[in-house]
Amino acid sequence: MSEATTYAVPPVERALKLLRHIGAGDPVINVSRSASALGINRTTLIRLLHTLEAERFIERRPDGVGWRLGLGAFTVAAEALAQQDIVRVSTEVLQALVKEIGLSAHLAVLDELSIVYLLRLTPDMPLVSNVRVGSRLPAHATNMGRAILAQLPEARVRALFAGVALEKVTAQTPTTVEALLAQLAQDREAGLAWSAGYFETGVSSVAAPVFDATGACAGAINVTGHADWFGDDQGRRAAIGHALARAAADISSRLGFNNKDRNAPWSASISSAA
Secondary structure (H helix, E strand, O other): HHHHOOOHHHHHHHHHHHHHHOOOOOOOOHHHHHHHHHHHHHHHHHHHHHHHHOOOOOOEEOOOOOOOEHHHHHHHHHHHHHHHHHHHHHHHHHHHHHHOOOEEEEEEEEEEOOOOOOOEOOOOOOOOOOOOOOOEEHHHHHHHHHHHHOOOOHHHHHHOOOOOOOOOOOOOOOHHHHHHHHHHHHHHHHHOOOEEEOOOOOOOEEEEEEEEEOEEEEEEEEEEEEEHHHHHHHHHHHHHHHHHHHHHHHHHHHOOOOOOOOOOOOOHHHHHOO
16 A cells, blocks of 8 residues: 555545546536446545535535536646746746737646546637636546647657547547557657547647656647638648647756756747747
């Protein structure tokens, strides 16, 4: 038995499991069904709901049916994000990127088999995606996930997805590890992870990894917009790719990454723009 298991506090684990469940979009309208899904006693679940509501970690939905995350949860999340160097560093860079190319920009990190959105910055135009800070999406089905996974050794990727059924989100989603590895090889060769309807129909994007002072991949950034905004013009696509690559290099440099010690995958995109 590990030390982490020895010192775990079951009531706290149940409360956190419930918070993640509500945060993932289940408002717990049917208490019995949610209790069964969570593996929590129905009476215990009711007590947890009322306790979390009293502490403002959850609140009743506007229609009075079910719960959603409350201000207390967002406050804790905001404080945690503020302490993350990668968020602080990326904010200024992505603000400039959004202003330069007029597309939405995002930052995400890998958490097991998912990516978690830590930052979202948007231009003054209609949005094309419903993702928000805190959203979790399958890494294999997103280009930011691919940008991060492409930096891992093949053996590590195989270990991560061993025995896992890869969810098919669109017709382009790899549903086997071999197909995923082939896609990652293409992304490494391109230096950036491009997407045209890869996760959402009619939405295009391009992603790049960012690195920290140890040379490890710390996360990924991308820019997203309607497919029409990317267009068929190769010059337009190249300009978007160059701008994203420069932003990834800037963030990585601010995190202490030395590109002279390791030639980052987006280096060619920056050089070709010079």
